[in-house]
Amino acid sequence: MSAALALDFPPRPAPAIDSRGAEATLLRLLTCGSVDDGKSTLIGRLLFDSHAVPDDQLAALGRDSKKFGTRKDHLDFALLVDGLAAEREQGITIDVAYRYFSTRRRSFIVADTPGHEQYTRNMATGASTADLAIILIDATKGVLPQTRRHSGIVSMLGVRHVVLAVNKMDLVRFDQAIYRRICDDYRDAVSSLGFTVVTPIPLCARDGDNIATRSDRMSWYGGPILLDHLETVQVEAALDSRPVFQFPVQWVNRPNADFRGYAGTIASGSVAPGDAVTILPGGQAGVVSRVVTADGDLDLAREGQAVTLTLAAERDVSRGDVIVTAGASLSATHGVTARLLWMAEQPMAEAGSYLIKLGTAVANASVARLRHAIDIHGFMPKPASSLAMNDIGVADLRFDRALVAAAYRDSRALGAFILIDRMTNQTVAMGMVESAAIQPDLNETAAGITSGAVIPLPRAPREAAGILSGLPRRRARAAWVHRLPGAAVLFVLAGLVTRDPILAGVVAVADALLRPAAVRAAAAVWPDMFGDSPGTA
Amino acid sequence: MTTLTHLQRLEAESIHIFREVAATADNPVMLYSIGKDSSVLLHLAIKAFYPAPLPFPLLHVDTTWKFRDMIEFRDRRVAELGCRLIVHINEDGLKAGVNPITSGSRLHTDVMKTQGLKQALDRHKFDAAFGGARRDEEKSRAKERVFSLRSAEHRWDPKNQRPEPWNLYNTRKRPGESFRVFPISNWTENDVWDYIALENIPVVPLYFAAPRDVIARDGALIMRDDHRLVPRPGEVVERRMVRFRTLGCYPLTGAVESDATTLADIIAEMRASRSSEREGRIIDHDGAGSMEQKKQEGYF
Numbered sequence: 001m002s003a004a005l006a007l008d009f010p011p012r013p014a015p016a017i018d019s020r021g022a023e024a025t026l027l028r029l030l031t032c033g034s035v036d037d038g039k040s041t042l043i044g045r046l047l048f049d050s051h052a053v054p055d056d057q058l059a060a061l062g063r064d065s066k067k068f069g070t071r072k073d074h075l076d077f078a079l080l081v082d083g084l085a086a087e088r089e090q091g092i093t094i095d096v097a098y099r100y101f102s103t104r105r106r107s108f109i110v111a112d113t114p115g116h117e118q119y120t121r122n123m124a125t126g127a128s129t130a131d132l133a134i135i136l137i138d139a140t141k142g143v144l145p146q147t148r149r150h151s152g153i154v155s156m157l158g159v160r161h162v163v164l165a166v167n168k169m170d171l172v173r174f175d176q177a178i179y180r181r182i183c184d185d186y187r188d189a190v191s192s193l194g195f196t197v198v199t200p201i202p203l204c205a206r207d208g209d210n211i212a213t214r215s216d217r218m219s220w221y222g223g224p225i226l227l228d229h230l231e232t233v234q235v236e237a238a239l240d241s242r243p244v245f246q247f248p249v250q251w252v253n254r255p256n257a258d259f260r261g262y263a264g265t266i267a268s269g270s271v272a273p274g275d276a277v278t279i280l281p282g283g284q285a286g287v288v289s290r291v292v293t294a295d296g297d298l299d300l301a302r303e304g305q306a307v308t309l310t311l312a313a314e315r316d317v318s319r320g321d322v323i324v325t326a327g328a329s330l331s332a333t334h335g336v337t338a339r340l341l342w343m344a345e346q347p348m349a350e351a352g353s354y355l356i357k358l359g360t361a362v363a364n365a366s367v368a369r370l371r372h373a374i375d376i377h378g379f380m381p382k383p384a385s386s387l388a389m390n391d392i393g394v395a396d397l398r399f400d401r402a403l404v405a406a407a408y409r410d411s412r413a414l415g416a417f418i419l420i421d422r423m424t425n426q427t428v429a430m431g432m433v434e435s436a437a438i439q440p441d442l443n444e445t446a447a448g449i450t451s452g453a454v455i456p457l458p459r460a461p462r463e464a465a466g467i468l469s470g471l472p473r474r475r476a477r478a479a480w481v482h483r484l485p486g487a488a489v490l491f492v493l494a495g496l497v498t499r500d501p502i503l504a505g506v507v508a509v510a511d512a513l514l515r516p517a518a519v520r521a522a523a524a525v526w527p528d529m530f531g532d533s534p535g536t537a
Numbered sequence: 538m539t540t541l542t543h544l545q546r547l548e549a550e551s552i553h554i555f556r557e558v559a560a561t562a563d564n565p566v567m568l569y570s571i572g573k574d575s576s577v578l579l580h581l582a583i584k585a586f587y588p589a590p591l592p593f594p595l596l597h598v599d600t601t602w603k604f605r606d607m608i609e610f611r612d613r614r615v616a617e618l619g620c621r622l623i624v625h626i627n628e629d630g631l632k633a634g635v636n637p638i639t640s641g642s643r644l645h646t647d648v649m650k651t652q653g654l655k656q657a658l659d660r661h662k663f664d665a666a667f668g669g670a671r672r673d674e675e676k677s678r679a680k681e682r683v684f685s686l687r688s689a690e691h692r693w694d695p696k697n698q699r700p701e702p703w704n705l706y707n708t709r710k711r712p713g714e715s716f717r718v719f720p721i722s723n724w725t726e727n728d729v730w731d732y733i734a735l736e737n738i739p740v741v742p743l744y745f746a747a748p749r750d751v752i753a754r755d756g757a758l759i760m761r762d763d764h765r766l767v768p769r770p771g772e773v774v775e776r777r778m779v780r781f782r783t784l785g786c787y788p789l790t791g792a793v794e795s796d797a798t799t800l801a802d803i804i805a806e807m808r809a810s811r812s813s814e815r816e817g818r819i820i821d822h823d824g825a826g827s828m829e830q831k832k833q834e835g836y837f
Binding site for chain 2: 026121122125254259293319418427
């Protein structure tokens with residue numbers, strides 16, 4: 001538990017009641033589990049315990065519990081979170097439903113998704129915006145194949161924080177040994193998935209044990225209780241480690257001849273007036289003159305803020321372009337190797353042609369090659385000629401024009417995309433860039449089998465970020481190739497500044513060669529946090 | 538580098554959604570229903586496009602039964618902000634004498650609001666309409682998409698809604714199809730009031746408690762906003778200290794007894810409140826899953 005506790009915020013003074021909303025932070029979380037694990041009960045209980053359920057809804061719950069509930073004489077908290085009428089009758093949830101509750105310290109958005117294999121796409125959608133995942137386990141059943149599947153999907157979408165909610169402890173007589181066994185089994189099952197922190201908590205969601213109040217039926221447990229943990233867990237530690245400014249241009253704001261601004265949301269890093277930037281894919285240089293908002297110009301804007309930038313001199317910038325820090329090692333590409341999760345009933349067509357939406361850019365994308373599918377139980381590669389709904393695979397995509405892309409592990413904003421069927425307009429796949437250029441074919445057997453496989457990763461945050469990565473060797477080569485444009489830009493800039501081509505060359509070569517060493521040095525300074533030992537607190 | 542607050546993140550998300558529509562739709566419109574959610578929506582829209590004026594008009598589907606204070610507030614705000622406002626009334630329904638008192642809430646809402654909205658969208662050929670619906674309002678809304686696709690007949694098909702991973706909205710549609718877009722999907726009632734307080738956003742005075750003439754009818758306190766509401770035998774008009782948590786057609790909107798006369802009072806009252814805001818809306822109680830049914834029919 002020490003690792004989890006070490007990341008806690010220091011307790012904050014309770015703000016005055018009318019300013020709570022202005023102070024609170026936001027945590028987005030995802031709950032994974034099947035109906036039988038008590039997932040809806042857990043969410044209903046969180047809403048109930050945080051007083052998010054008004055009296056009139058409680059009265060309705062009392063009526064519904066008698067009518068639909070699985071326990072006629074008790075409030076069935078699961079009914080608080082059931083949605084559409086058809087689903088209510090079937091007794092299962094079949095979509096992503098969003099729930100909201102708040103405490104003094106935080107507001108929470110819960111993506112409630114079904115756990116069955118045929119709803120993998122729904123879970124992935126819920127995970128795409130989540131900071132943390134609650135993986136539910138039924139204590140009477142222990143770690144199941146679905147547990148590993150859920151964890152793999154969550155990990156693939158880049159969620160780094162997991163709460164292992166071991167539910168139904170009442171049915172195993174609150175036995176600590178059973179709880180410990182489950183925690184150990186889970187650690188073994190997900191050791192390769194690169195979660196930053198796994199926090200196990202024994203629960204009885206139905207009765208509220210260890211949700212908002214500490215259970216006196218499990219006095220052996222000394223770790224955090226669920227609501228406290230959700231309120232205090234720090235999930236944004238990685239924010240400062242990616243300082244490169246990335247700004248996908250969303251809309252050109254041109255009300256009159258005197259103003260031309262580029263509106264968008266800062267995907268990473270920060271920006272200030274005077275910053276030198278490059279506009280991709282064109283590669284023009286520019287200087288930021290103003291950071292405009294309706295509340296006045298800003299001296300500095302940072303990741304997550306929606307702003308409007310103006311440039312010192314007129315540039316040809318349009319929606320889909322990306323404004324980045326000058327010299328950033330980002331470039332435009334005509335193709336990527338990416339992981340796809342197929343979401344449509346119509347399977348992926350061979351050499352299919354789709355629209356790709358990546359950041360704010362849209363282009364035509366064709367499937368140059370499906371490398372392989374990934375078995376979602378073991379997360380191992382398997383041969384495939386197509387992808388059906390809920391299948392995951394690794395494919396090479398070619399674009400009809402250059403797009404600014406980055407590996408998903410480095411940039412969610414420039415590494416995530418959707419594919420759209422041009423005929424039906426359906427969103428047919430969600431994708432995560434593995435490599436911002438189509439990977440060259442290496443030895444077919446080696447690359448074909450291991451690409452995308454789960455490789456036990458060295459315990460370094462940099463590596464942990466790429467959960468289901470390909471061969472380390474291939475990655476290293478790709479990284480080398482990707483550093484070259486950055487180094488070239490640096491060469492030109494250094495040459496312009498120093499007017500000394502030799503010095504500029506030295507700087508550029510040093511940049512290309514030494515950046516990995518700098519990254520490794522940084523990784524050594526921040527050791528792996530996945531050292532949490534379940535059940536020992 | 539400090540973390541953005543909850544409200545800053547919600548605001549940025551909403552602005553992103555507004556801009557996404559402006560960049561991809563041919564003829565968007567913002568549904569303006571004058572309530573607190575619309576006030577927040579309008580405020581966010583202005584922020585999203587600043588310094589440009591709003592790149593779309595506002596549309597108010599007027600059932601002719603809104604509180605007088607609402608209409609006055611609407612006209613004042615539109616004049617202050619210089620927005621373009623389209624007011625649409627379903628004249629057919631008006632001629633047929635549809636009203637909330639004798640026609641019943643279901644028929645009145647369907648004809649004057651749902652049909653009226655469809656008429657207006659068709660007449661002006663709007664292909665995207667912003668609305669202030671929030672997912673926390675009602676159970677069946679918890680799964681509503683941010684970009685909700687409607688057929689040419691304005692129907693919402695729960696089986697034909699697109700997944701929305703990350704913030705990558707699929708804005709493609711066929712001719713005739715349109716989107717309802719909900720920029721404040723992820724806001725709660727608390728968030729709305731916190732933001733109104735933080736940003737000093739004007740809201741209709743009916744949200745604040747004042748002595749008002751009300752009639753106790755069917756378990757709700759109905760304000761007698763004009764003489765069209767006639768007390769039934771046995772009913773008395775009483776002057777009580779009340780306010781409204783939601784605003785709609787006055788004969789269909791229940792008041793709550795309250796002494797909250799300031800924003801701080803309202804927020805404190807809401808935090809302590811044990812009932813949901815839609816409780817005062819008579820339309821929601823028409824039957825289990827009734828909101829869902831209305832949504833499929835094209836109710837916003």
